[in-house]
Amino acid sequence: MLLNVLASTLDSATPLLFAAMGGIIAQQAGMLNIGIEGMMLAGAFGGVLVSYLTGSVPLALLGAMGTAMLVGLIFDFFVVTLRANLIVVGLAINILAVGATGYILPVAFNVQGAFAPPGLRGLGAVPMGWLAGVPVLGRLLEGHTVLVYLSWISVFVTALVLRHTVWGIRVRAVGEDPEAARASGIPVKSIQYGAILMCAAIAGLAGAQLSLGELTLFNKAMTGGRGFIALAAFFFGGFRPSGTAVACFVFGFFEALQYRVQQIGIPPQLIETLPYISVVLALASMQIVRAWRRRRATNAQ
Amino acid sequence: MRTLARILTTFATALLVDAVILIVSGRSPIAVYGLLWQQAFGSTSAFADTLLNATPLIFTGVATALAFQAGVFNVGVEGSMYMGAFAAAWVAFTLTTLPWWVLIPLAFLGSAVAGLLWALLPAVLKAYLQVDEVVTTLLLNYVAIDITAYLVTYPFLAPGAANSMSVPIASQAELPRLVASSQLNAGFLVAVAVAIVAAWLIRRSVLGFEIRSLGQNPWFARTMGIPLARTIVAAMCVSGLIGGLGGATQVLGVNYRFVQGFSPGYGFDGITVALMANNNPIGAIVGAVLIGALRNGGTTMQLFTNIPLDLVNVLQAIVILLVTVNVGFRIRSRGWRRKQEAKTAS
């Protein structure tokens, strides 16, 4: 049974990983992207739409990324160009995504509630038959979509981009001190635009995992707060890919647990609160440690 | 009065943008808006329903506005509302032998305390440890929703109930109706009263002066000797308190019990209302009525036509975006001018 939970953990962690990595990139560029939830939803929608219209999975993934990036563009326009408050814009984006997808479905497709056209081509599981005999790994790695594996790769890619590409270093510079970056000749606005678009693209993949992964349907409530859990994850992980990935797996574990503990008698709602509470505690302890360290340094002098 | 003009112009612009969306999807904006208007204001019962929808938004709008005035970005009013709602429900379904004139105020008191306490944690974290309040209040919303969901799914689940909800509150705790044809109840009057008190607080009280100073210019506040940490906590506590009252009103006036997930985002709508009203509590009443009208009209519209309620969501999102741009411009031009002057001073 534990094995089943662990296997589900990998699935649950995937959208979190993507969303959190995207969030890290945006955060490093200095923008706390509260709208990840909306971008995920847009990606889920776009993925289903393109799959429905073309029947092609690769195109569906592109569609997911593209739709999410469209939302990212709106965010960029209001935050970077018009200098509006990024928290508020993020929240608005979330409402917009829910509203827009909820509006388009009935209007364009005459659908009420969930959009699940028969024969919708999902991602499908990556065949792991050759592992069938292997004791633990076999069960653990069966039945996952390609995005699951991709999400693990995304952690390394994110770390790589931020640490070892020129663009990534500039993103970090812009996020830390845009004025100083500008003085070094860096096009700050372009970098900010790019960072959000990249965040959106990855969040779109997160959405695709939701709508084309285990289930193949779209429902405007399907992101279920995962965008915020991803936020919690990268706060917990100190904005670094490694720590964040750990948090994502832990939170994914909680989610997988939720579906099963009802049988044991532990209320799933309380499990659901764990990610959020842990972040608040983590943030508080970080600041306490920081203040304590500062006091020690002052006394030492 | 400038606030009123701002609210209306922003709203009108959003309606225009939405009209474009409607045209693109092959509908007549005039017809749709006409329908919306009719459903929202067209008859006594419709208008009453609009005010009913506006009631929780007045609470959350005012609560959010007060925190914003102190420069504290409290997005956790939803959470305070949930905790307050449960507290009020608990009082009202537990202490059933008390007469209404004790029970109702007690329930409100319980909700106020619950809402306040819920906001206290992020308040203290921000005031004394500089923990960013956006993340903490945002996430604590979901914790509140989950905790209360747990409470009515397990310990306080009404026996025999299909959904997660509590037992009904004592009948003497139900708030009286104001109009026969609608669920509009005395809670609306409480909401307006709270807004008026909040307006007095922010404009005329000592605490209000401290809050506004902190929000407009924290360095000035510091030079005046205003205790910054204490003011942050006070503002957040008042904010949470009002949110809690809003939850009580929903329980005592509409649902007559605590229902899991009873709020379709009142807290977030409150942010819209506060922004639209430029954090003015009286303006928040207007904003709340407008958004309430949208929601009411939209719901009915959805029943009778096949235009989904989500159109209202889209409209609301556009309103928010337009409002923040507005605010953004104003802040930018002031800060910009100052920066130019600062540059020249060296």
Place this chain on the structure above:
Amino acid sequence: MTSGISVQGISKAFGPVQALDVVDFDLAQGEIHALVGENGAGKTTLMRILDGLIQPDQGSIEVAGTPVHIPDPQAASRLGIGMVHQRFQLHPSLTVLENVVLGAEPQRYGLFGRRRARERVSELAERHGFEIDPDLPVAALPVGVRQRVEILKVLHRGADYLIFDEPTSVLTPQEAQSLFGVIRSLKADGKSIVYISHKIWEVLEISDRISVLRRGRNAGGLLTSEATSEAIADRMVGHEVPPLRRAKNAESGAIGLEAKDLAVKDDRGIVTVRGVSLQVHEGEIVGMAGVEGNGQRELVEALAGLRSPVSGTVRLGGADVTSLELYERRRRGLALIPEDRDREGVCGSFSIAENLLGNRYREAPYAVAGSLRARPLRELSKDLIERYGIRAEGPSAPVGNLSGGNVQKVVVARELSTHPSVVLAVHPSRGIDIGAMRAVHQELLNLASEGSAVLLVSGDLDEIFALSDRILTIFEGAITGELSATEASREQVGRLMLGGRRQAA
């Protein structure tokens, strides 16, 4: 090879203030040319024009004999001009090498050429005789080393002309000597250097030539080999005859404000006030003369109760208030005219009335039972507006619309109308018109003659001499001199506040 920079007839005005008035400056190739002057003399403005951050209204710039136009810092960089700013433009979370090459990174297919960057940094550092670990994050470096990173940044872009803006303001004396070593090495490498400073001893030690600016104009140039600190101070502060002073009132002899051995740290954790002791008697105005950035801000904040000192005590009227916060000190009769008028002195979006309310907002008759009373406030405002000559539409006009002078009048009205026993006034007449300045000065004089103890902190010698009975000079966080105003001369004071006493090497 390169030759020099020549700047001619540069003028620049910011609104009504003429920051630079037909200024000439030239930098010969391979020399270290010091540019000195007080705050507001125009040195930084001139250099910002060279660095492309500001555009001149008039005048021409020539680099290596060719007339040029410098629209932005990137253009300056291309011309070989690099500025090492007073406030570093570094990214603490990035490593040294990342900071140095930022914006001009070595790369291959988008990947950062870390190895090449590391080599470059090591090579440049070695060439100029200092060691630095390229892979350390800048956040881990002490201030003196961070400055090296700024220098490397500028060198990486191939600067031939380096501008150092008040580089030792954040350094210890040892670090300053180290820096001089680096600068000499740069000169040996063929670079040409502009060294901006207000510290006479430094300038005498490091430069080949000295140019003085005063009030936006050229005030003389000297060869360092022929210069003396008196000559430099002379040109910096001028010979103007101080205006007539008020008749001195008899002092009561009681001490209104006293500080003993105050040591205060700034926000970076650096001790900027080193063991300062001072006394201001009732009825006395003590002028503390010093160039901004020598610890005055932290000292005033410690005296006011906005910042806790590391050691030392503060007494108001004989009572020890060191542990009390500003609000409490105000209750005991302290008033503060803060340094940054717009940020700390007023709240621009509030009305004049609300700004005049100030510390009284909790007391009767303005507040009763937690609620503010409008009428007493309105009457107070009308009274103060008239008494202090504040030119505005009325008590409910927002302060943000007022001119600088009127804003300061609001601050003065608020602070001084409570008849405080101790007043801390920091640069009270900075940036305001003559009329307002006279009014403010008269208020301070009136207060003193009524028995208040006034500490005036300013870099403007006219103001110091107009108001003070006694003058203290402050330099690098310590009191360097104490003079009676009637006996002191401008030159003396100027010299002391510019560090005229030679530092131990």
